[in-house]
Amino acid sequence: MGLSRDVYRLFESVVGPENISDDPAILRSYMYQPFGCKRGVWADISPAVVIMPASTEEVVAIAKICNRHHIVFKAMSTGWGIHNVPGVEGAVSLDLRRMNRILEIDGKNMFAVVEPYVICAQLQVEAMKKGLNCHIIGAGSNTSVLASATSVVGYGPDGLSMGYSGRNLLGVEWVLPTGEVLKLGSLSTGSGWFCGDGPGPSLRGIMRGWEGAWGGLGVFTKCAVKLFHWNGPSELEMKRVPPNYVLKEPIKYYKSSLFSFPTLEKLAEAALKLGEAEIGYFISRLSPAFVGLQMAAGTDYVNTWNTGMLQEMLKYAFLFVIFASSEREFEYQQKVLAAIIEETGGQVSPISETQEMQEQTSTAVIKVDAVLRSSFHPTGGFNTSFGAMDTVDLALNIIRVGTELKDKYIRKGALVDDGGDNSATLVFDQGHLAYTEMLIMYDHHDDESAEGAFQYLAEANQACLDKKLGPPIFQISQVGKGKHGAFGPACFNYDMWLRKIKSAFDPNNTADPTAYSPPEE
Amino acid sequence: MCPSITRYNFHTYSGGGRMALGLALAEGRLEDITDELLNIVYRCTACGACDSSCKYNSELEVLWPIYSTRAYLAGMGYFLPEHSMIIDSLRKEDNIMMKPKTDRGKWAEGLKVKDLSRGEKAEVVYHAGCLYCYDPELSIIARETVTLLQKAGVDVGIRGSQESCCGSIAFQLGFQGEFIKFAESNIDDWNAAGVSSVVTSCACGFGIMKSVYPLLGKEMKFEVLHITQYLDRLIKEGKIKLDRSIKSRVTYHDPCNLGRKSEIYIPWKGIEKKVLGQFILREPEKVICRGWNGVYEPPRDIIRSVPGIELVEMERIKEYSWCCGAGAGVKQCLDDFALWTASERIAEAKSVGAEAIVTACPWCERNFKDAIAASGDDILVYDVVELLRQAM
Amino acid sequence: MVLILGELVKGRLSTNTREMLGRGRELADNANGRLALLFLGDKVELVAEEAIAYGADDVYLAENPQLGTYQADTYLQIIEKAVKDMEPEILLMGQTSIGRDLAPRLAFRLGTGICMDCVRLDIEPISGIVRMTRPVYGCKALAVMICKTKPQMASIRPGTMKSAELDRSRKGQVHALATDIDMSQIRVKVMAKVEEQTDSVSLEDAKVIVCGGRGMGSSDSFSILEELARLLGGAVGSSRPPCDAGWMPSTRQIGLTGKIVSPNLYIAVAVSGSSQHMAGCAESHTIVAINKDPEANIFAMARYGIVGDYREILPPFIRRTREILEGKGGSRCC
């Protein structure tokens, strides 16, 4: 379903011929097939055209053309996932790759202003030069800062000390689906980027909701995010060779340890206490499988796994990192940590004390660049399922239910046996909140595996309803088309609000609703 | 790091996009081969940056699927018209410069050097490569190289008009059939000549000889060395003395084919077993070449050994080096892209205050020189050998 | 009936014709039919008895001064008429400059098919269908074909079939054919015929070929090959590289884009054995390879090989060969 030449020319006049294409060769690389061919709402849907705007003005112009001609559009930044491409045929895909500038780093007020294609690693490098650091989401430092802040979830294990992307969001420049530009927070009153809320009621909730706008409410072209204190080196020098880069110099007042607990409950209790004690830089639940995959690959990994040693030692474990700014604070945090671990019957895993592990984790923790290696190594096919950013209790329920359900599919042989309970989780935002996400690995080139994974995800969604676990984070966007409708009634009819917002902000329904919500009927 | 995506921005121009494209072709999800498609496929210097950066912590092969896509298209008869010129010249004249074979030996006229193609014997055969043989401005460097080796007491010979192309361009453009013929006949000739080492100044030649020749399964009774490796040895053995000092602040540009692409690629053969449910276990284990085993230090050591020279590094070096833009036929067929890529690198060199870019491949040198001529920049370009000669 | 179009070389049956007679005889016997030979020319009756001695039952002579030299338009008229009268089952001619020129057009006019350049003919006893084998894809593959209409036509590559024994006692009949020529049909005129002076035999006819490759190194080095060729009464050929390099005239090139030969003995000196070259000589009876590189492809194709430098091998080889030919062969041979 292509565009008429006239409309194409309209778009072309906005961005120039170099930055627009509807050639099949180009479109092919803007399509995903997460579960192999013809599975799930996203499979094999091609955009009608790909456009690469370079400025807010161009985005506005494009949005206006779309409204005039009733064409659906969807913006993508770094494109880490199927929810970045249009979920309907004949849509315009906006690749924001050319909007990749860090516009400002305000050292005094500790924030940065970025465009959509700025990735965490890029911002972190610049921030560190000024003695600052930024929150990086769990998926890794190669993801868009703005996208996490405005549109998609935004949890990261360093959230223990640096909140989460939604919380760190300050001023925003927002191109509404209609093409009007809306400025949020202090920006709206022309008083700069420093605050997320301007005078009057906060718009952040409407804009971002709990887990993000998922491209359903137009395009966020600029935003400011909080930066945090960094007392490490202003430049991270690496040694060794890929894939084992590590920091040349160990960082002062830095200590990472792997703690394991007798039960899941104890693990959660410890995490909660650590959060409330407001110590620590980084905490992440690490499943035995993921720890193993960090340290070994192929046969080595499989052999290690088969010894059962990993499962034994790390069944309920998390990685906890202290990164203090002074000798005294360092000692203090270690004391508190030791105390809490003792109360909760935790044990330091010997693995984490090896210099190898200390070095390895240091980069992995600061740059958050390790997860890809674990998640894609076994099969190349990876997905997330159950999940929530909520309370510790909910996190625990999800893990229990999720593990049980996953085990069923592992026994079927559809998924990689990662011990079932493979959840990258835990308290963040200094213990006020807990995050969980059940990860699965499957072979998307293997029909049975792909089919199995797909069924698992569907069942997982159903379980969220039956077991009262709330809407499955991420999943909605994936198996989703309007799935909010299904979860709303179970969750205070939140979907009604989404639909109201959608209708109010997008009268012509031109911003692709697939991952968000359709407007009111 | 990838010139192609940096210049053209559409995802398809990136390593990942190219894999998506190749897969679509292979799976028959993309029937019509548009000019745009060919444009995308060949506006890529096959510099391998995508491959190295992906392997920073993953095990994906990115470069070879790019080769395969080209071979697949070539097999169906799809390529740019300019490519057919190069390949015809290769078939008719054994070179990619569209010049007569009989002129290939001209660069060495007047040199007192053994010609192995006439049955003379030598320890080392010096392979000048197409560009050095036919580019009047550069062939002087080949002459200097031979004299340099002779001065250092090396028993060196050449193959005169019988030297032929290494096949690198043919391979990278997807004409693998053509490549095999040249690779095999070169190996035959060198085996027959009974030399102990083949030394070349052309990084493109070196890269292909190191990384792909071995895959042909022919016995190679000789060692393949790049001139920088050989000269580095000679200097360290004290056979070359550098006494004249050169006051200059230079930076070194890693040729892709001398660096990340000179690492041998080992195609995986074996069985894939599924364990732990879907875990794909390869037996034997797949060998991953991440590009950090390239030739990085010898050229740098040579530069450092020149009295008075200050070597400053650029931001993107070694396995993360930014390509000069000339590779994989882009220089001959899509020069605009080649020059743009070079200009980016030149800007980077100037940003670290270098007065000259030193490199070790005629293609890089040619392309930088052209880009500088076009932009009227004042920065200089040297081959490592030129630097050495000045310092002797 | 099996009909063969005969050719003369210097007044005698060409080798190729004798070879066709050899195989033709077997085909005829197999189908218990007659073997006939058709000759066009000026005063050719002399060859009739030779043809019979080589196995022909009938010899048809079309004699006319105008037929002295081959001219397609003339020959076609006569042969077309003759074949239509005789209605042979099988019609063979040589893969020679005449056969190449004539066969396709004759087939077209007879409304039948033809297999060019066959190296092998097999007949199915009952049906009498001839399975014709011919090299294709530059000798990389062999194709077996049959001709669906009569006569089944084939042109035969010289040197690929066994000539019949000469038997003077054989009897046969000689027939004269009318040779009235319609001059209006003659459009192409032969102005001159130039024989190229080569001291050795032409490549196509040579029983022995000595071929030099890229490894020869220079044009002068070919002289030693000339010497060997002269000794063996053969011809000197070359693979493509020496021709490209100008060491040898392109008329001497054997291979895909040069001459296609199948001599009894093919001595490949410093030839690597590329597909381009082998296309021209793969069908030779015996290939001998002399090459420095033990991995050279030529050894895969050769029957006998020496791994070594031809400069060292050839002189003693020539000496020994001369001894042998002069009857002074070592004890083992006599």
Place this chain on the structure above:
Amino acid sequence: MQIVVCIKQVLDPEMPYSAFKIDADGKRAIPPQGTPPVISPYDENALEAALQVKDAHGATVIALSLGSKLARSILNKPLAAGVDELVLIEDPAAGDLDSFASASILAAAIRKIGGADVVFTGRQAADWDAGIAGCAIAEELKMPCITVARKVSVQNGMVRVERLLSDGFEVVESPLPCVITVDSDLGELRQVTMQGLISAKKKPVSAWKLSDLKLESPPPPRCELLELYIPKRKRVCEIISGENAEDTAVKLADRLFEESLL
């Protein structure tokens, strides 16, 4: 003067042995990866012959090709080399035709083009090596035919051709129009230049189907292909060796004598 050159797209005859594979059931060679098809070498000589005539007397040269799937990037080469127009007959039905069938289709195309003063073809195509099509085209068009030409010149309405013989060559003359099949001795097709490539982009290319030639289906084959196979070369090379070169050489000579090969 109008000249038509018939060119055939074939698998590269110079592809490495290893690359040459056959689909025995389909009785056809399998196109290899990494080795593009080419214009049959002798057809390139034919193009050169036509361009030489054009250089000498001026002429419109039209390249004509027939096949089931034709690669533009390969068949555009003649345009870059100086040919004025390209006519492609691309039709699934034109898959594997025998020489006579191809000839009748090509002849039909030549009539549609408006005839030709000279039709050039290669002496034979590098796939089936038959050497029939050229002659058959001549018969179809009732034109005189001169085969295996190594030199061609046109003067006052006549062509003068040197045609190759095994022991030399003969000089023949023919009135126009006529068909000439060309040998490699005539010389390789001239190098394509950058300007050539650029000008080629502007030259007319027409693509026809059999139906455009008023042909529902191609004529039936006159011969039937029973089998296509790669001969098993008995790779038994007897390597002769001795104490030294001398000895080895003698051994070889004796061996050949024993086998009565001398």
